Amino acid sequence: MKPIENRPVASESLTRSPERSTLTQPARTFIDVKNVWQEYGDQVVLERLNLTVNQGEFCTLVGASGCGKSTFLRLLLGQERASRGEILLDGQPLAAEPDSSRGVVFQRYSVFPHLSVLDNVAIGLELPRARLLGRLFGRAKREAREQAAAILHKVGLGHALDKYPSQLSGGMQQRLAIAQALIMKPRVLLLDEPFGALDPGIRKDMHGLLLELWQETGVTVFMVTHDLSEGFSLGTRLLVFDKTRIDPHAPGAFGARITYDIPLNSDRRAQRAAVAALPAHITGDLQSAL
Amino acid sequence: MRLINRHPDRAGRLVLVLLPFALLLFLYFSASASRLADNPGDKLLPSATQMAAAIDRLAFTEDKRSGNYLFWQDTGASLSRLGLGIGIAALLGLCLGIAAGILPLFRAPLSPLLTVLSMVPPLAILPILFIVFGLGELAKVMLIVIGITPVLARDLEQRAREIPQEILIKAQTLGASTWTLILRVVLPQLLPRLLIALRLVLGSAWLFLIAAEAIASTDGLGYRIFLVRRYMAMDVILPYVVWITLLAWLMDLGLRQLTRLCFPWYEGAKA
Ligand SMILES: Nc1ncnc2c1ncn2[C@@H]1O[C@H](COP(=O)(O)OP(=O)(O)OP(=O)(O)O)[C@@H](O)[C@H]1O
Ligand SMILES: [Mg+2]
Numbered sequence: 001m002k003p004i005e006n007r008p009v010a011s012e013s014l015t016r017s018p019e020r021s022t023l024t025q026p027a028r029t030f031i032d033v034k035n036v037w038q039e040y041g042d043q044v045v046l047e048r049l050n051l052t053v054n055q056g057e058f059c060t061l062v063g064a065s066g067c068g069k070s071t072f073l074r075l076l077l078g079q080e081r082a083s084r085g086e087i088l089l090d091g092q093p094l095a096a097e098p099d100s101s102r103g104v105v106f107q108r109y110s111v112f113p114h115l116s117v118l119d120n121v122a123i124g125l126e127l128p129r130a131r132l133l134g135r136l137f138g139r140a141k142r143e144a145r146e147q148a149a150a151i152l153h154k155v156g157l158g159h160a161l162d163k164y165p166s167q168l169s170g171g172m173q174q175r176l177a178i179a180q181a182l183i184m185k186p187r188v189l190l191l192d193e194p195f196g197a198l199d200p201g202i203r204k205d206m207h208g209l210l211l212e213l214w215q216e217t218g219v220t221v222f223m224v225t226h227d228l229s230e231g232f233s234l235g236t237r238l239l240v241f242d243k244t245r246i247d248p249h250a251p252g253a254f255g256a257r258i259t260y261d262i263p264l265n266s267d268r269r270a271q272r273a274a275v276a277a278l279p280a281h282i283t284g285d286l287q288s289a290l
Numbered sequence: 291m292r293l294i295n296r297h298p299d300r301a302g303r304l305v306l307v308l309l310p311f312a313l314l315l316f317l318y319f320s321a322s323a324s325r326l327a328d329n330p331g332d333k334l335l336p337s338a339t340q341m342a343a344a345i346d347r348l349a350f351t352e353d354k355r356s357g358n359y360l361f362w363q364d365t366g367a368s369l370s371r372l373g374l375g376i377g378i379a380a381l382l383g384l385c386l387g388i389a390a391g392i393l394p395l396f397r398a399p400l401s402p403l404l405t406v407l408s409m410v411p412p413l414a415i416l417p418i419l420f421i422v423f424g425l426g427e428l429a430k431v432m433l434i435v436i437g438i439t440p441v442l443a444r445d446l447e448q449r450a451r452e453i454p455q456e457i458l459i460k461a462q463t464l465g466a467s468t469w470t471l472i473l474r475v476v477l478p479q480l481l482p483r484l485l486i487a488l489r490l491v492l493g494s495a496w497l498f499l500i501a502a503e504a505i506a507s508t509d510g511l512g513y514r515i516f517l518v519r520r521y522m523a524m525d526v527i528l529p530y531v532v533w534i535t536l537l538a539w540l541m542d543l544g545l546r547q548l549t550r551l552c553f554p555w556y557e558g559a560k561a
Contacts, residue, residue, distance in 0.1 A: 077460055098462035112461075114478045114555050123474060124464040134470030164555040184464060195396035 029053040030220055031076070031188070036085035040068055043252030045071050049085070051239070055187075056268075058214055058221045061229035063241030066257040069224045072241070073190045076222060077102055087189035088113035090190070100128060103181030103219075107193045111165045117176055119159040124183045148183060155179045155209060162239060171202035175209065182213060189214075191223040195230070207234055211268075236269040237264040306484075311460065336525035344525040348514075360514065364530075368511040369537070371427065371497050375434025376488065379495075382435070383442025384477075386485055390443070391450025392476055393468070413501055420506060430502035437498040438491040442484070449483040450476060482535035482553040487544045496538055 034052040037044065044152045045068040053059060061069045067287045074080045075087060078098050087094045095101070104110075109122050126136045136144055150160055155175040165173055174194055180190060191210075211234065214221055225231050231238050232242040240260035263269075298306055322335035336344075349361035390400035416433055421427035453476065459477045503512030511534055518526045549556065 022560075077459065077463075089339065098459050100463060100465040102463060104460065104463050106456045106460075109456040110460060112475060112479075114553070127470050128465030129473065131467060131470065133467065136472040166555060166557065180460075181463070186463070210379075279467070 024143070028054055030057075030090060032088040032091075034085050034088065036075065036082045036087060037255065038068065038075060038080070039083045039255075044074075044255035046257070047255035048257055049182050051261075053220060053237075055220055056218045057235045058234065059223070059239055060235035061222060061224045061239050061241060062226070062228055062231045063256065065226075067241045067243065069241055070192055073104075073192050073222060073224060076188065076210055077104055100124075100184045101186055102190060103184055103186035103190045104190045104196045105174065105177045105181055105192070107196050109171055111180060114160050116164060117152065117157055117168070118145055118148055120165065120176055120181050121152055121180050122147075124180060148179075151179045151183055152176075155213075169202075170205065171198050174198065174206060178213065180208065182217060182219070185217070186219060189219045189221045191221065193224050193226060196226060203230070210234065232264060235264050236266075238264055291435025313548040317489075323392060329451060333522045333524055336528065340525045344523070345529050348526065357545075360509075364366060364509055364511045364514050365508045365533070365537075367507075368503065371430050371503075371510070372434065375431045376438070376492075376495055378431070379435045379439040379442055379491075380484060380488060382439045383487075384480065385442035385445055386439070388450055388472060388476055389481065392472065396459070397447075404440050404443050404447065408439075408444055412437035412498060416502065416505065425506040430499065430507065433498045433502045434495050438495055441491055441494070442487050445487045445490075446480055449480055449487075453479055481548050482556040484547050485549045489542050492538055492541055496534065500534075530558050 029052045030056040031051070031053040033049050033053075036046060038046040049072070051255070061072065063069050071080070073080050076094070078095050081096055089095075089101075098104070110122070115123060122141075123134075123142045125147060126141070127134055129140070130136055135141070149161060152161060155178060157172060157175055157179065160168060161173065165176065166177065177194070184253070196204050198206065207230070210221075213219075223231075223234065225234075239258050240262075241256045242259040243254055243256050244259060245254040318335065319338065322337050324560045325332045325335050326337055336450070349359060351450065352358065353360050386400060386404065389396040391397070391456045392402065412433060417431075419436070439547055449461050457475060458471065460489050466475065476485055499510075500512030500515070501508035504516040507513040513528050
């Protein structure tokens with residue numbers, strides 16, 4: 001899939017359609033991006049970004065290489081601070097450093113090479129509970145490992161619990177990274193080209209897995225992809241990043257904005273909304289099964 | 291077939307490994323035999339029997355004055371100094387390397403300091419060490435520590451910086467604090483690299499040990515060699531040198547096996 005070319009600016013009314021999404025989802029603004037700019041030195045990467053995202057949406061982010069998609073994810077992750085503007089999560093300003101409320105899967109280096117598959121996931125249960133040594137012992141450790149094994153079986157890694165990441169294929173490593181992120185029950189899951197290095201067959205499997213997990217956990221997903229068809233088929237919302245103004249003499253003078261914001265897969269959105277409307281004890285069961 | 295594509299087979303490899311050693315031994319002993327034939331009192335190239343007699347005297351006969359077996363006493367003294375020095379240096383190097391490599395607030399003051407410190411020639415400050423710490427054990431151990439710590443720290447700092455940013459971010463999203471991140475993510479990834487770095491500085495550590503022992507000591511392998519030099523006792527010096535080489539080689543081998551055993555996930559361990 002070739003990168004998206006510069007397109008004419010979409011009008012404000014087309015770019016943002018809160019009315020439309022209220023039809024199918026409970027209108028609860030979860031993430032609120034308010035006039036965010038990101039600049040490195042005098043290079044403007046993102047400008048005047050405005051976005052509201054409801055809980056449980058699956059946003060796919062596409063755009064030309066280097067236009068600032070990863071930068072936007074870094075802002076959401078708290079790895080960097082926006083130069084201007086602010087991002088609210090549930091009405092509160094976003095924590096300024098990465099924490100366990102936001103999970104992340106990178107294209108590479110997402111898993112710990114020195115831990116077995118099982119420990120790669122179990123460490124997520126150990127770290128928050130053992131502030132001093134970072135590891136659990138005895139029964140607590142056994143329980144953490146059982147919980148980790150359960151989610152690993154779910155992502156199809158049940159047969160590889162004792163392997164090290166270097167012994168896994170690319171697809172298996174990404175499965176592991178997803179399991180690792182989801183064991184924390186994050187409210188937001190950020191994926192930066194998670195399947196970019198996988199071949200098409202494996203990619204299809206991963207799409208199925210990701211959608212299934214998204215349905216069950218109700219996590220809000222932001223996923224960067226270079227594959228437009230992947231963006232269309234997976235998301236409930238497609239965000240296109242593009243520069244609206246270009247100064248040929250100063251390429252860094254203007255940043256990218258969200259030029260298209262396209263609602264997708266309304267059936268899936270409705271489905272999710274229906275799950276969200278289920279009584280808590282049922283959805284609770286679903287989540288704890290994970 | 292091109293030379294770069296020709297590989298020795300198993301037996302061939304063994305022969306090729308042993309060949310240079312056999313050649314060296316042959317050269318030495320034939321030279322020794324011819325010199326001794328000319329002059330039976332020659333001390334420069336002692337024969338195998340002369341060296342065996344010297345070893346027997348030092349290693350398997352009690353010393354008349356002290357009642358000790360000098361060879362083993364020397365070995366014990368040297369190894370404990372070396373072990374202590376390397377142990378302290380490894381610990382210091384690890385702490386400094388992690389602090390400078392992972393924590394930006396510590397990197398700013400530490401990184402340039404370590405670079406400058408590693409340029410100080412350790413032997414040049416040996417007199418200072420003797421003045422400050424006296425002629426006892428401490429000065430000798432300190433020489434090893436001062437000599438290899440900056441090298442270890444700089445290497446580990448570099449290795450720590452090579453840990454992908456993604457890994458550190460990931461650990462934070464899994465709920466790690468700075469402390470538990472270092473304990474469970476950075477430290478385990480640096481330990482195999484520490485063992486490799488130790489293998490590389492082993493040679494310098496021995497150098498500093500022998501230098502310190504030669505100048506101010508009453509026992510130790512380096513002390514003995516420099517002591518018997520006055521009598522041109524090559525029959526003692528040569529076995530001692532071989533013994534030191536063997537010890538150093540065994541330590542290297544031990545460190546390599548330890549890396550492979552303890553860190554099976556580490557790819558560099560296979561090399
Ligand atoms: N820390 C930084 N300092 C300076 N410039 C940066 C920094 N991070 C990113 N940039 C610049 O910001 C721009 C956007 O980078 P970013 O990685 O967000 O692009 P991207 O949309 O993710 O591209 P790709 O699709 O190739 O991954 C690039 O031009 C890059 O040079
Ligand atoms: Mg990117």
